[in-house]
Amino acid sequence: MTRSTTTIPFHDLTFVDDIPKLRNVEDRLHRFLRGLRRERQDRDHEAGKISEDDLVNPYSLVEDHDRARIKRRAARYVERVQSSTGMYHLSEETRARLTPLRGGLPVTRIVTEHEADEIAAALHAEMPWMARATEEVWHGLRASARDGLPGVRFAPLVLNGAPGIGKSYWARRLAHHLAVPTVKIEATGEPATFSLVGLQKGWESASPGKLVQTVLSARHARPLVIVDEIEKAGEMHSNKGVRHTLTDALLPLLERMTAAQWECPFFQIKCDMSWVNWVMTANSRKGLPEPLQSRCVVLDLPDLAKDQLRDFALAEGTRRGLPEPAIAALEDLFDGGAIANARLSLRTVCRMLDRVEVLARKPMLN
CATH class of the missing domain: 1.10.8 (Helicase, Ruva Protein; domain 3)
Incomplete structure (x- = not known):
């Protein structure tokens, strides 16, 4: 299944085809200065200002203090070029991993309200007992089409209900009908905080999170993130006693304004995650942090007959x-x-x- 897409910038990086090497810039400046002084010397010789005995070997026209100035100037130039890319702090290997971001990334869009109606109808036909969740998404899809948004947005959802009623399955079917990739996080089965957003360099297990990995591998800026059993997410503490919770990682991603300038801990680049949509599941409201509930639509779903x-x-x-x-x-x-x-x-x-x-x-x- 395919749907219309819009390409968004997604990042604040500048991809430069050929960042010059410092040695090459120095050589180029040496040749330029040597040629400039040789031309001046030749003009002075032709004008009779200097004699044949005064002529200097071209390779001696650039002196040690000139070389020191060239080295400083070349270093400043290369540093400015690299800094302008936003990837100055990354190794060449890490920069290569960001190549899929070049030129921006697509987000799925809903062109007409009729298209939104068709998606909601298909989803409801498959799982009618999830009507409240389907209706909430349906309103978001219609609003996205009506407002002419470049992508699809609906309020972050927390689906609260008994185990086995199909909350995660419904989310996967929603992603299928929207034709978007999914990111699955088990809040209880892994260090969910780092699994979602990644871990900065300097840690032994440093790596990008599943969210960024999916964006890069799928080359799509609008995956659907499914977080299972969010109410059971624990917390981790570093050796220095710093607390890390899944809620702390989620809050800036659930707010559209902060998500648009979200910084990946691993790559340390800013990404536009404001088009990511979220479906979280819970078996009970007990344990759901209040800051999370205030940013999401929490739906209590009935048992299955x-x-x-x-x-x-x-x-x-x-x-x-x-x-x-x-x-x-x-x-x-x-x-x-x-x-x-x-x-x-x-x-x-x-x-x-x-x-x-x-x-x-x-x-x-x-």
Whole structure:
């Protein structure tokens, strides 16, 4: 699926095709000064101002104090050129990693409100029990199209509900319909703060975060970030006692104005992250920091009913192209009461569909 895009600058870098080497600049200045003085000497000789015995070897026309001045001037020139790129502090290898940013990056845009309606309708048809989340995004998509924005924006969401109702799955389907890459962060399974934004150089495990890595690898400035179980995110402390929390890392990225000038800790360059959209999931409001709630729309979602799971399983099986006997077997499974007392969730139903798909695709053995 493809959608219209707009290219935004995204960064404050200047890519220079050929940054001159200091030695080359010095050599060029030496040749220029030597040639200038040789021409002057030749004119003075022709005019009779100096005799043949006064002529100086061209290589002796540039003296030691001239070389010292040239060295200083060349160094200032190269430093100014490198500083103008915004990458003076980076090694050549690190600069090469930023090559995908050259010329700016695309962001997905919604051209018409009708296009926004189609996306919302498709998402609702797949997961009608997520209507509140779909409606919130729908309003953002329509506003983006109505205002002629270069990209798509909707308020950061926190989807609060029981495990297994499909919060993360809904977010992935939203990214699919918007045709944007995703960044997945497990708030409880990793050092989520550093995983998201990265770690500055000087640390043993210094690296760019998943957000910047995805932007560079996908060459897209507007991924959808999914943060799972945000209410369970812990905190880390450095050897000096400095506290690092996921909320602290998120807050400047959730505010559009600060996100537009966000600085990557690893590359130490400013990036426009204001077009990134956010979907966070939680199993309870307990543990959600107040600063986070004040910047997001927190939606309390209902539990899943068995008939909703049944409808989802059949629709998803059809979407995956499962053969009719497999679809009929799924229908009998739900309608026949075989799983009436089972504790089903969207997660278990998806695993069930994966298994059915594997079995349906196996070749027949004679």
